[in-house]
Amino acid sequence: MMKTLFFEDYAPGTSRTSTGRTITEADVVLHAGQTGDFYPHHMDAEWCKTQPFKQRIAHGTLIFAVAVGQTAGEINPEAFSYGYDRVRFIKPVFIGDTITSRCTVKEKRDDPKRPTLGVVVELVEALNQRGETVLAAEHLLLVKRKG
Amino acid sequence: MMKTLFFEDYAPGTSRTSTGRTITEADVVLHAGQTGDFYPHHMDAEWCKTQPFKQRIAHGTLIFAVAVGQTAGEINPEAFSYGYDRVRFIKPVFIGDTITSRCTVKEKRDDPKRPTLGVVVELVEALNQRGETVLAAEHLLLVKRKG
Amino acid sequence: MMKTLFFEDYAPGTSRTSTGRTITEADVVLHAGQTGDFYPHHMDAEWCKTQPFKQRIAHGTLIFAVAVGQTAGEINPEAFSYGYDRVRFIKPVFIGDTITSRCTVKEKRDDPKRPTLGVVVELVEALNQRGETVLAAEHLLLVKRKG
Amino acid sequence: MMKTLFFEDYAPGTSRTSTGRTITEADVVLHAGQTGDFYPHHMDAEWCKTQPFKQRIAHGTLIFAVAVGQTAGEINPEAFSYGYDRVRFIKPVFIGDTITSRCTVKEKRDDPKRPTLGVVVELVEALNQRGETVLAAEHLLLVKRKG
């Protein structure tokens, strides 16, 4: 489950896709419990009936964390996560929706401060069962150069 | 717990700070279970002893979700979350570290596509018990304008 | 989130009301797991069909703990919880019911043994989505006097 | 696990004692997640160091729910729980303390409004590993009379 990849080994355009995962009421309850976010948007089915979406919505941080978890592949000991840019909650995810995530090498950049490393930008996208993108984010991976 | 605020009501520089929360082994175990990310960096205390940090590290998505949850204040029915920019994992968080989060109105921008809304940028920062910033992120809030 | 209040500052009749929270099957499963109470009243949907209520009932201690959690407001460093009187399970709570809790300052009493403190009695009530009171309890808060 | 007992069958003075259960950090984290009570008294080890008890304290509702769960014995189809009186948090419970619970038939009362039922008062006590009572409560059980 460990596989060494250097900056030079990442090829823009390559992607991997996860299996699907249905977002359950239990996931939302556990995420509220983990974060302390008990907003009625996620927890109060009655109030949600009075709102535009008519039903509870999964926390954005839940879908983000699930998508990141789904796209975690083999461990590259020469890479580490620097952060995320442009995390966007594009569509609401409802209880019962099924999420599949895709991770695509989007681009490679030099790291101006760290000459021995490069930045690999991975586009993480979560799609629902209708193929609609519900979340997108750019993962910044710092990766060692070969030489 | 609902409080209406319009775009005009947000004042750059104002901030709120959460109470603290100790990140426990149970939090890491529950986050692995929620995301499916059982990487040894988070789960294998023996392997971690052989690595630079010598101990298990909390998932970045856990600290992000906790910080977002900690700074969730009153509910503004005129605002909704658009996403996050510049999510940065600045320092590792270890089991037993205590996180306090701060949310500061950083700037206000027009939304070129939506004239009735404005973008409020909130800087979310998580600090550990030594006052070191461990995570930062810019929350983009779309807020209705008054008139 | 800390706010100092002395015994003299509590005004009988003032109350606060929480947002709502739908009691889910996941909540019941987690509460069974936390308490070890796997009675068929809570866990066996088939057996419950043969009983008067026809469906699973949430644990009384779950509704009590949720109501107490929902009414936890600002932290008063001059008060501490002494206990509860008259905890009453007035109506069953079913999976899918939505609970809103209200906390009302009911009365103030001298504490015969502790002259520097007074007893504030808070009435905690949990209501379901039809406005029916499902649980009531009197919270006894020991609060420092001003002088 | 079902055993029919009528009001006449309860003998004051009889008691049953549970096995022990160590209250873990995971229990406190799960209870915060179930109730939404993330007060620093339970969750912030750093802040607690500055307080009289020097360490995190388990939620009162956790200890109450655990004690009730521990003393749940055989199911009596002729009894149902009416509520609790005099719930008292007598001593703090710390992470790592081990709780054993005891349930004693304390007294039997007529129920003035329900002549076919009687009230059995069970004293529920939770003791820590030093034999100190940390919680007490009186459980009110409505039980059918024989005849």
Add this chain to the structure above:
Amino acid sequence: MMKTLFFEDYAPGTSRTSTGRTITEADVVLHAGQTGDFYPHHMDAEWCKTQPFKQRIAHGTLIFAVAVGQTAGEINPEAFSYGYDRVRFIKPVFIGDTITSRCTVKEKRDDPKRPTLGVVVELVEALNQRGETVLAAEHLLLVKRKG
């Protein structure tokens, strides 16, 4: 809850049956989280619709662990668990099925290597709400002989 039984005290043919427990979506989500097994058979309701069973199936290890937990009776300090033979997943368990478990003393054997002990074989069976056996396993219990 402790009850001493020697090898000689076990009578083949005696059995005990648990109360029922409905297997919930929350149980499946928690078991995935505990084991890291997020296979689509358990987690992806959309994909399951395309498969022979048309719906998600509980993990075999979940049903096994629940059945073992359900049949855990009194603690015998003179016995310890050696393992299981012939664990068989006979029928799929779906979300919403209700499991009742039965434990029958099936046979007693000498332990050729340990003359002071005997092997008690307990047949553990989990049945669903239609009385169909969904899981069977033979529990091997090493029990001290009387003398």
Add this chain to the structure above:
Amino acid sequence: MMKTLFFEDYAPGTSRTSTGRTITEADVVLHAGQTGDFYPHHMDAEWCKTQPFKQRIAHGTLIFAVAVGQTAGEINPEAFSYGYDRVRFIKPVFIGDTITSRCTVKEKRDDPKRPTLGVVVELVEALNQRGETVLAAEHLLLVKRKG
């Protein structure tokens, strides 16, 4: 993550090894909550001090479920799990032990009743941080033959 393998494709002697996972107190608490097994061997640190192992022991079903989860590799749509033979709890697992699991193709057998299938026996072994085998089990996989 799907990879078709026929009976003929399994080669005895091939094995795969998981990354490690530290068994935490949270895992034991969650497993008790999932199974209802709150035996003092797993839950009562004080009582355990008086027993030969001096500390709490993880549930056998927890280690079994974790080992099975750890060795879950790619999904073979032509195989399905028939059950387990010779599940053996060889050594106790304590809180803080780190488990690594290995799955080895042990043997291949005809299935007398199902000529289109064969039985692949996989040996599942869980090892602790000292390399000691703590659990072994033989997984019976029914796999379609090629022709």
